[in-house]
Amino acid sequence: MSSLSPIRQLLALITQSVETLEKTCVKNGTGVPDLYEPFSPPSEAFRADPVAAEAANIISAAALHMEAILTPPQVSLYRMVGGHFKSTTIRACLESNVTKILREAGPQGLHVEDIASQNGQDPKKLGRFLRYLANHHVYRELQPNVFTNTRISSMLDTLKPSKVILANPERKHDNTMGLAALASHHLDEVFKASAYSWETLADSQTVLSEDPSAAPLGRVMKTTDTLWQFYARPEENFRQRRFGIGMKGVQAMQPADTILTAFDWKSLAPESVVVDVGGGIGSVSLPLAAQFPHLKIVVQDLPSVIEDAKAMWSTEMPDAIKSGQVKLEAHDFFTPQPQANASVFFLKQICHDWSDQYCMEFLKQLRSAATPKTVLFLMESIMPFACHDPSSDSDNGIPGATPKEAPAPLLANYGAVNEMGYNADITMFLLTNSQERTILHIDELLRNTGWKVTVVRRRPEDNTFLQSIEAVPI
Numbered sequence: 449m450s451s452l453s454p455i456r457q458l459l460a461l462i463t464q465s466v467e468t469l470e471k472t473c474v475k476n477g478t479g480v481p482d483l484y485e486p487f488s489p490p491s492e493a494f495r496a497d498p499v500a501a502e503a504a505n506i507i508s509a510a511a512l513h514m515e516a517i518l519t520p521p522q523v524s525l526y527r528m529v530g531g532h533f534k535s536t537t538i539r540a541c542l543e544s545n546v547t548k549i550l551r552e553a554g555p556q557g558l559h560v561e562d563i564a565s566q567n568g569q570d571p572k573k574l575g576r577f578l579r580y581l582a583n584h585h586v587y588r589e590l591q592p593n594v595f596t597n598t599r600i601s602s603m604l605d606t607l608k609p610s611k612v613i614l615a616n617p618e619r620k621h622d623n624t625m626g627l628a629a630l631a632s633h634h635l636d637e638v639f640k641a642s643a644y645s646w647e648t649l650a651d652s653q654t655v656l657s658e659d660p661s662a663a664p665l666g667r668v669m670k671t672t673d674t675l676w677q678f679y680a681r682p683e684e685n686f687r688q689r690r691f692g693i694g695m696k697g698v699q700a701m702q703p704a705d706t707i708l709t710a711f712d713w714k715s716l717a718p719e720s721v722v723v724d725v726g727g728g729i730g731s732v733s734l735p736l737a738a739q740f741p742h743l744k745i746v747v748q749d750l751p752s753v754i755e756d757a758k759a760m761w762s763t764e765m766p767d768a769i770k771s772g773q774v775k776l777e778a779h780d781f782f783t784p785q786p787q788a789n790a791s792v793f794f795l796k797q798i799c800h801d802w803s804d805q806y807c808m809e810f811l812k813q814l815r816s817a818a819t820p821k822t823v824l825f826l827m828e829s830i831m832p833f834a835c836h837d838p839s840s841d842s843d844n845g846i847p848g849a850t851p852k853e854a855p856a857p858l859l860a861n862y863g864a865v866n867e868m869g870y871n872a873d874i875t876m877f878l879l880t881n882s883q884e885r886t887i888l889h890i891d892e893l894l895r896n897t898g899w900k901v902t903v904v905r906r907r908p909e910d911n912t913f914l915q916s917i918e919a920v921p922i
């Protein structure tokens with residue numbers, strides 16, 4: 449037990465970690481990015497060194513912890529209660545292209561009257577929204593009513609010129625890195641569904657249901673369709689396409705080599721078949737196909753998604769389709785799996801879309817189609833508790849399953865610094881009435897469907913968002 453007060457312990461963690469971070473950056477020739485420079489994957493290069501990434505996580509977790517101690521509790525409470533104010537103001541700025549307008553204005557920023565003259569918004573309202581966001585370092589007020597981007601707001605940029613967006617607003621996310629598309633998806637159907645969570649939980653018809661059609665999304669969209677049936681409607685084509693591009697944004701949030709190193713792809717023999725089950729438009733298979741031409745990749749998804757996939761591959765990697773290296777296959781994973789010779793069934797963020805009952809159905813279909821050597825490779829967020837887990841069987845002995853814990857007095861899971869997995873967990877409740885799972889839950893699900901988890905691989909810099917889980921037939 450330390451004799452120091454909690455704020456002194458936190459300060460000590462911050463001081464030690466800042467020293468480590470600075471030394472590591474000097475050694476690697478990297479640097480801590482400027483809050484006022486735009487985001488780009490290279491701006492986050494310093495995190496590639498696990499020592500620097502860990503130091504940055506500790507500093508952020510300690511700063512947030514300190515803030516929780518020292519900020520008046522009513523202010524902290526209202527930071528949470530007012531979460532929807534943040535969503536509201538960001539949505540208005542995202543959809544009215546404020547970030548792009550500020551990028552084109554350059555570093556001196558732009559008066560809110562001039563922003564409004566370009567995006568047609570009321571400058572009196574827009575200025576208030578921007579100031580609210582500037583309090584959280586999303587945009588910066590350089591002078592009264594003159595705003596510019598920060599590294600955080602720059603993530604909302606499609607990086608397209610105004611002319612291109614205005615000429616075809618429905619296609620504004622096409623061929624982008626997907627970050628704006630992902631945020632736009634969360635601020636539309638996810639945000640709207642969240643307003644109906646309590647109504648869903650208070651209704652005896654839906655409170656205990658595990659049915660995907662009982663998600664809050666159905667209540668707000670006035671439908672009993674699942675998310676995927678809803679997206680497949682012709683009038684929802686924009687949302688479906690935006691979701692597909694948004695999944696590319698999930699990748700852009702992670703180091704560029706994440707998918708390439710998440711599995712030992714090189715060890716697979718030439719012509720091995722990798723089936724990307726529920727692969728969306730194939731944005732994860734795209735870098736795999738480029739980097740590992742010895743693999744045969746089959747991207748499977750629902751028919752309307754495969755149509756979008758064809759459009760994407762015909763621009764991004766047409767030769768892979770022509771040569772047969774990549775096949776785009778319409779397939780419903782609740783029906784028997786047509787690929788009977790797969791080396792790998794790869795499911796990224798599929799199990800989290802379905803409650804146990806439904807997951808078990810498609811995991812059994814895959815088990816029936818597996819050869820004795822097929823590997824089931826899942827990429828999912830494995831959820832840690834917010835406290836230390838003292839039990840001796842917390843990981844069922846699975847190598848790599850135990851997450852790294854933060855030093856005391858920080859929350860064992862690094863708290864909100866590691867929030868992405870927890871965000872995904874609540875999103876799953878809202879859209880599909882499903883969830884992210886703990887390792888024991890995943891292990892149980894797989895055992896019950898004929899699979900055995902052999903290993904969990906984690907990126908050292910990230911404790912909750914998207915780990916690799918490998919399983920083999922029992």
Ligand SMILES: C[S@@+](CC[C@H](N)C(=O)[O-])C[C@H]1O[C@@H](n2cnc3c(N)ncnc32)[C@H](O)[C@@H]1O
Nearest residue numbers: 676695726727728749750753779780781796797
């Ligand atoms: C969360 S997305 C993941 C996409 C992709 N694996 C990725 O990580 O980019 C879930 C995908 O499952 C697909 N899906 C939903 N139900 C399906 C079904 N019954 N059969 C095949 N794919 C399905 C959706 O269309 C969507 O593309």
